[in-house]
Amino acid sequence: MTKKGGESCRDDSYGCHGAASISVLGKMRRERSREEGRLYGFLNFLKKLVGKDRRLIGKGDRSLGQDQQNWNNGMFLDGYLMEALNTDADADADADVDAKSKIKQCRNCTTKYRGFLDMGRLKIANFEIFCLKAYAHDYDYSYTAECLKNPLKPQYNGGIVVNSELNDGLNGWSLAGDAKIKNNVSSDGNKFIVASERKGPNHGFSQTFQLDKDKFYVISGWVQVNHGDDTSIAVIFKTQDGFQHAAWVIAKSGCWSMFKGGLANASGPAQLYFETNNTAIDIWADSISVQPFSQEEWERHQNQSIEKVRKSKVAIQVVDSQGKPLPNATIALEQGRADFPFGVAINANILDNTAYQNWFFSRFKVTVFEDEMKWYSTEVTQGNVNYSKADAMVKLCKSKGVAVRGHNILWDNPKLQPNWVPALSPQQLSIASDKRVESVVAKYKGEIFHWDVINENLHFNFFESKLGPNASTHFFRLASQFDNTTMFLNEFFTIEKTYETSSPANYLKKIKQLRTEGYGGPLGIGLQGHFSLPIPPYIRSALDMLASAKLPIWITELDVTNSTNQVKFLDQIIKEVVSHPAVEGVLIWSGWKRYGCYRMCLTDNNFKNLPTGNVVDKARVTLSHEGLVGITNAEGYFETSLFHGDYKAIVAHPSVPKSFQYNFTVTPNGGSDHVKSLSYKFTTV
Structure with a gap:
């Protein structure tokens, strides 16, 4: 919903931590001054009974004097959320409750109790106690790339941000550096904060938070600038370990742009800043949110997403030839085609290595070649095109039922061209590169899926510098003439770290450029995923942003640098990307080489799994139900x-002489929260 000036952005739904929560519904008779203290004491009493790891929701009379606004919007006391709500219940002076006993029972009960509690002069009527299933904050996957007239409401009601919608002046916000800050109001009543006359890139407004090193923080909000377009703004936290970038956003004048990002591995006081190098720009901000999540909550989000998006409930019934149910029948399931491809890169070493073949083909149904299709591999000298290795690998994969992803047609890195290419004139380069596109795409039409058209062209611009700013669009359009498979961009440091050049905001800008310049064919988002230190909330937020393009997203070259935590990080990253609703496939970048892989090996030279290989195997077995x-x-x-x-x-059963087989397909349920089991009936012959 769009935020408007002066309106509360609280909603009526809140998350509760722990194994159980208590909801207290009732009508509180109004008492003033001294009696308010009794009520607060009673609420704290309930809090202690519930336990410090659980959150209490209390709903009662809104009119508690000077603190009425806190009750209207929901109040936090020592981390416990209490919200007031009027009810029409009548007092029942005859019903007395042993509240302490009932609340203790409610930790594990499923029953309701309704009665009356007398606390001296303060009476709470029709006191109802019942148990609910606990739930933490759900994750908000939403993001919009649209530049809007007014910002939307803050995600998570602002989380731990004080005065996130700026409806209370500058409360919670302070001056950072040499600048002027003020609270502004738009013509339609929207309130926001402004930093002007800034003397340094990160001078302006700030808010300080106490961070927990075991928590993940999702950051979001809206920014605008007073003039100009495409102003790059960094969202930064100054922590005890230095400055940490949490998000990047491209801001415009005249409308509000959303940012989203993440922070982890930080503790203690941290100051939130907004930074842009152009100090002549005024920065406006609104609907700012910083939401902490425990790692348990984070994993719950992953599991929920997988169950909702990747899986369906299935009920299989086995009956005999007369239609009577057969109990104790054994059903062994083997997955064929998977809706979610998960594979590993290979290289030419597999062609004459039986052990390598056995290890790989017993596990995977999708792959990509590390180098064998690249231009510098297939045309070492100009005019002498040699696809023999790539042909042999495609043939081998085809014979084993393994699909091959195309990587890559061209590469924008000037250092990774065939040796003879950099010396070409622009006209010669244009002819040579066009020939390359036609040659490789036409040759493998129908034998591969996807093509990385011009690799890493957010980081590099070799072809643009030689052929003009529209070179990328030209190559996408040309490639699509020879094959209608999905043509991909493919970048690093988009989800791996908060890197401006290839940030999600700049990736979306590149997609828009391709479309504006006339490429209308199938388009995909390739994210390489070469990690060192993963930041899970940033990974998820970056994927949220890219998902707004509504294009297929693949993790194309996933690996983790060799470190003490390599195995832990690899497992963490795989879970994160597999669980994200927008990701459609994952490829691990780990082709085997006798003297060492690119960054990460999965096996030793005898093709026995290393710990990293065990992580990949665990993910593969989970996805395939092996x-x-x-x-x-x-x-x-x-x-x-x-x-x-x-x-x-x-299917096998003692009453049936031999086992029999059935084929079936498990399909999505459309993401519905109301899950219905897919039913299959197998009849013995």
Whole structure:
């Protein structure tokens, strides 16, 4: 919803931590001054009974004197959220409650109790206690790249930000550096903060937070500038360890642009800043949110997303030839085609290495070649094109039923061209590069899926510097003439770290440029994923931003640099990207080489898994349900949750002489929260 001046942006739904929560509904008779203290004491009493790791929601009379606004909007006391709500319940003076006993019972109960509690002169009527299933804050995957007249409401009601909508003047905000800050009001009543007359890039307004090193922080909000377009603004936290970039946004004048980012591995006091190098620019901000999540909450989001987006509930019934249910039938499931591809890169070493082949082809159904399709591999000298290695690898993969992703047609890095290319004149380069595009794309049409058209052209601009600013669009349009597969951009440091050049904001800007300049064909977002120190909330927020383009997103070259935490980080990253609703496939960048892989090996030279290989195997087994066997119940049913894709069910029962097979497909349920099981009935022959 759009934010408007002076309106409260609180909603009526709040998350509760822990294994149980208590909701107290009732009508509180008004008492003044001294009696308010009794009520607060009672609420704290309830808090202690519930336990410090649980959150209490209390709903009662809104009119508590001087603190009425806190009650209207929801109040935090020592980290426990209490909200007031009027009810029409009547007092029942005859109903007395042992509240302490009932609340203690409620930690594990499923019953309700309704009565009356007398606390001296302060009476709480129709006191109702019941148990609810606990829930933490749900994650908000939303982001819009549209520049809006008014900002939307802050995500998570602002989280831990004080005065996130600037409806209370400059409360919570302070001056940072040499600048002027003020609270402004637009013509339609929207309030926001302005930093002007800035003497330094990060001079302006700031707010300080106490951060917990075990928490993940999602940062979002809206910015505008007073003049000009495409002003790059960094959202930065000054922590005890220095400045940490949390997000980048491209701001405009005349409308509001949203930013989204993340912060982790920070503790103690941290100051939020907004930075742009052009000090003549006034920075405006509004609807700012900083939301902490525990790591348990974060993992819960991942599991919820996987169950909702990647999997469906399945019920399989086995019956005999007369239609009678067969209990204790064994159902072994084998996945064929997977809706979510998960694979590993290979290289030419696989062609004459049986052990390498056995390891790889027993595990994966999708791959990409590290170097064998690149221009510097196929045309070492001008005019002598040689696809022999790539051909042999494509043939081998095809014989094993493994799909091959195309990487890459051209590379914008000037240092990674065929040796003879940099010396070409612009006209010669234009002819040579066009020939390259036609040659490789036409040759492998129908044999590969996807093409990385011009690799890393947010970081580099070799072809643009020689052929003009529209070179990328030209190559996308040309490639699409020879194959209608999806043509991809492919970048590093978009999700790996908060790097301005290839930030999600700049990636979206590049997509817009391609479309504006006339490329209207299938387009995809490739994210390489070469990690050192992952920042999970930044990864997720970056994917949220890119998802707004509504294009397929693939993690194309995932690896983690060799370090003490390599295995932990790899597992963490795989879970993060697999669980994100917008990601459609993952490829691990780990082609085997005898003397060392690019950055990360999965096996030793005898093709025994290293710890990194075990992480990848665990993910693969989870996604494919390898080894899953179920037993039917008394009604002949076996129920489970399966990743979307094609399956073969091998069914056996003591009453049937031999096992029999059925093929079936598990399809998405459209993301509905009301999950219905897909039902299949297998009849013995």
